[in-house]
Structure formats: structure tokens, C-alpha cells
Amino acid sequence: MDCAIKSRSGAQALTDYCAGTMDALQAAAFETHLRECEDCRRVVNVQREVWGALGEWSPPEVSPDFDARLYARIRREEEVPAWRRGLRRLFQPAVPWTTWKPAVSLAGACMLVALGFLVRVPETPDLTPRVERVDLEQAEEALEDLEMLTPSVAAPAVAK
Amino acid sequence: MQAVAALERDAELMLRVRVGDDTSFALLLDRHRNSVVHFCYRMVLNQAVAEELAQEVFLRVYRSRATYEPTAKFTTWLFRIATHLALNSIRDRRNEKGQESLDKDVLEGVERQVADRQPSIEHEMVYKTKLAEVREAIEGLPGKQRAAVLMHKYDEMEYAQIAKTLGCSESAVKSLLFRAYESLRSRLAHMA
Numbered sequence: 001m002d003c004a005i006k007s008r009s010g011a012q013a014l015t016d017y018c019a020g021t022m023d024a025l026q027a028a029a030f031e032t033h034l035r036e037c038e039d040c041r042r043v044v045n046v047q048r049e050v051w052g053a054l055g056e057w058s059p060p061e062v063s064p065d066f067d068a069r070l071y072a073r074i075r076r077e078e079e080v081p082a083w084r085r086g087l088r089r090l091f092q093p094a095v096p097w098t099t100w101k102p103a104v105s106l107a108g109a110c111m112l113v114a115l116g117f118l119v120r121v122p123e124t125p126d127l128t129p130r131v132e133r134v135d136l137e138q139a140e141e142a143l144e145d146l147e148m149l150t151p152s153v154a155a156p157a158v159a160k
Numbered sequence: 161m162q163a164v165a166a167l168e169r170d171a172e173l174m175l176r177v178r179v180g181d182d183t184s185f186a187l188l189l190d191r192h193r194n195s196v197v198h199f200c201y202r203m204v205l206n207q208a209v210a211e212e213l214a215q216e217v218f219l220r221v222y223r224s225r226a227t228y229e230p231t232a233k234f235t236t237w238l239f240r241i242a243t244h245l246a247l248n249s250i251r252d253r254r255n256e257k258g259q260e261s262l263d264k265d266v267l268e269g270v271e272r273q274v275a276d277r278q279p280s281i282e283h284e285m286v287y288k289t290k291l292a293e294v295r296e297a298i299e300g301l302p303g304k305q306r307a308a309v310l311m312h313k314y315d316e317m318e319y320a321q322i323a324k325t326l327g328c329s330e331s332a333v334k335s336l337l338f339r340a341y342e343s344l345r346s347r348l349a350h351m352a
Contacts, residue, residue, distance in 0.1 A: 011338045019312070046345045053294045053351060054313050054344075056287075059201040062194055063211055070189070070215050074222055085223070094220040095240050 003037060014040070018047045170234035177225045185225075189218060192235070195315060196242050202310050203246035204253070205299055213249055217242045232324060239311060239325045247303045290351065297347040305340035308333055 003010050016022040017030050034041050063069075077085065170191070176184035196217055201210035220241050298306060304326060311317040311325060319337075323330045 011342075012334055015337060015341055043345070046349050046351075047341065049351045050341065050344045050348050051313070053290060053348060054298075054309075057202075057291055057294050057298075059198040059210075060207050062197045066193065066197070066211060066215070067186075067189060069211075070218055073215060073219055077219065077223065089223055089227075092220075094224040095237065095244065 003033070003040060010040075014044060014047060018044065018051050171230035174221075174225070174228050174234055175230065177222070178228050185222060188221075188234075192238060193218075196238065199239065199242055199310055199315065200246050202298065202314065203243075203303075203306060204249050205295060209249060209253075213242070213245045216245055233321065235315075235317075236321055236324045239315070239317075240327070243307045243325055247307065250303050293348060293351070297344050300347060301340055301343060305336050305343070308336040309340045309344070312337055 013022065013026065013030055017027060022030065034044060080088075170188065173184040173188045173191075177188065193214070197210055197214040200213040200217075201207055204210055204213065217238065221238065298309070301309065307326060308322055311322045317325070319330045319333050323333045326333065326336075328336075
């Protein structure tokens with residue numbers, strides 16, 4: 001038997017034990033554990049107290065005119081035109097359509113994907129530096145031109 | 161066996177309501193009126209609001225009679241409507257700033273009266289104080305945890321039915337109850 005205060009399954013056992021919904025075999029195993037574990041005994045005592053306190057909480061009596069008021073509402077509802085009743089049923093269902101929530105999310109996701117295809121994203125310029133292949137001959141020519149431009153003899157000193 | 165019979169009985173009555181038998185609706189109302197009103201009361205902690213919500217629950221049941229299909233337990237469907245309406249009410253009331261529970265005031269008023277008139281009824285005072293503490297502890301729980309505890313404790317629903325009512329998995333219900341009882345134990349530990 002798992003310890004009630006150390007594991008989730010143990011906590012469920014504690015709830016079931018105090019609620020009296022545990023079968024006899026499991027209850028016996030739980031009681032064996034309780035004899036050994038002081039912490040669990042303490043938690044069980046508090047849980048029993050909570051369970052008992054909740055049991056003492058009785059709500060007030062239902063008003064004697066509850067049914068009469070309900071039937072009056074139903075009569076008023078019946079007097080409403082059929083198309084309005086239909087609309088009410090559509091927009092105010094007995095149980096909310098929780099299945100709509102994932103459907104709406106899915107539709108939203110599909111729309112985003114579709115938009116992604118439709119809208120053209122401008123191409124970003126390629127910023128990687130391009131290394132041009134330098135031709136060897138071209139380089140030699142450039143060096144020669146440079147030599148021609150550079151004076152081979154130092155310039156004569158200016159006469160005083 | 162009794163539960164199965166009750167399930168069949170409810171579904172049978174509702175199917176009769178579907179074909180226009182109003183007597184069957186009256187029988188259904190008679191069978192479930194108290195449990196729905198009490199559930200709503202424990203959820204919203206206000207008798208007037210609870211009865212209003214319970215009326216809306218039965219009105220919606222009546223309104224949906226034409227499309228009713230006995231695919232699930234009738235009480236699961238009934239409490240699903242009640243839980244949805246109660247959670248909405250709690251949310252709306254929370255938004256109304258500074259609003260105090262009318263019933264709480266009434267209870268406190270009763271306590272004051274008892275204290276003034278009859279100091280000898282100490283046990284009654286203790287009892288009322290205990291109830292007030294229980295109410296406060298329940299009020300302190302988040303809506304879904306509160307609904308799970310109420311269905312588990314007062315309507316003796318199994319985890320699977322609570323799960324269907326709340327529209328979540330069974331393990332989520334166990335987790336909700338675990339956290340709710342843990343919270344209640346910490347709030348009410350001094351009673352032990």
C-alpha cells in the first residue's frame with residue numbers, strides 16, 4: 001500500500017477510505033499501513049474530520065413555490081414565437097458546446113497557414129560577402145602598372 | 161442494480177417528456193429538484209441565486225426535450241448543465257466587486273442573535289461556527305475543485321461520472337479532488 005502523503009495513488013486511497021468507497025480487501029491493506037505510519041494516521045484523522053464536517057452542512061429547504069415559479073417560466077417560454085425559441089436553443093444550448101473550442105482553434109491555425117501561403121514574404125538580401133575569383137594575370141598586370149607609376153629614383157633634392 | 165434502475169427510469173421519463181408527457185417532467189423534477197438546488201446552493205452559497213440557477217437548469221432540460229438522446233446518464237447531463245451555470249454565476253459574482261454573500265450575512269446575524277439571547281446554548285454556537293468554517297473553506301476552493309468535491313461528497317458520484325460531468329479525464333478528477341481535499345484539510349485541520 002502506497003503512503004497517502006507520499007504518492008498520488010496513496011492519496012486517492014485515503015480519499016476512498018474516508019469516503020467509505022474502498023473495497024474490503026483494499027481497506028484492510030490500508031489499515032495495515034495506517035498501523036505502521038503515524039503521518040498517515042494523522043492525515044486520515046483530519047480527513048475524517050473534514051468529511052464529517054462536510055456531512056453536517058445541510059443546505060436550506062427548497063422554497064415551496066419553486067415548482068410554481070418554474071412552470072410559470074415554462075409557460076412564458078411557450079408563449080414566445082417558435083423562431084425565437086429555436087434561436088434560444090441554438091445560442092443557449094443546455095450544455096455548452098465544448099467541442100467547438102478545439103474546432104475554433106484548428107480553424108484559426110488553418111487560416112494562419114493559408115495566409116502564410118498567400119502573403120509573399122519579401123526576399124531578404126544576401127548579406128554574405130562574395131569572394132570574387134581573382135585572375136592571376138590580372139593581378140600581375142596590376143602590379144606592373146603599380147611599378148610603372150612608382151618613381152624608381154628618389155626625387156632630386158630641391159636646390160637652395 | 162438500484163442505480164441502473166434509476167438510470168433507466170430517468171431516461172424513460174425524459175423520453176416520455178420528449179413526446180409531450182408533462183407528467184413525466186413533473187416526476188423528473190420531483191426526483192432531482194432537491195439535489196440540483198442543493199448542489200447549486202453549495203456552489204454559489206446563496207439560496208436565492210441557487211434556486212434561480214436550478215430553475216434555469218430545469219428550464220434548459222425542458223427546452224432540450226425534443227433533441228434528448230439517452231446517450232449518457234440523465235444525472236450526468238443534469239449536473240453538467242448545473243455545473244456550467246454555477247461556474248458562470250461564480251465568475252460573474254466574483255467580478256461584482258465588494259459583493260458579499262447574503263446568506264453569510266444571515267448566518268452571522270443568527271449567530272449574533274443566539275449570542276445575545278441565550279448564552280447557554282454554547283454547543284449551538286460551536287456548531288454554527290463550525291458550519292461557517294466549512295462554508296468558508298468550500299468557498300475558498302476554485303470552482304472546478306468545488307464542483308468535484310460536492311459531486312463526490314453529496315451526490316456520491318464516481319470518478320468517471322464526475323469526469324463526464326466536468327468534461328475532463330478521470331485522472332484530472334482525481335487530481336482535482338486530491339488538491340481540493342488537501343486544501344480543505346489544511347483549512348479545517350484545527351477541527352481534528
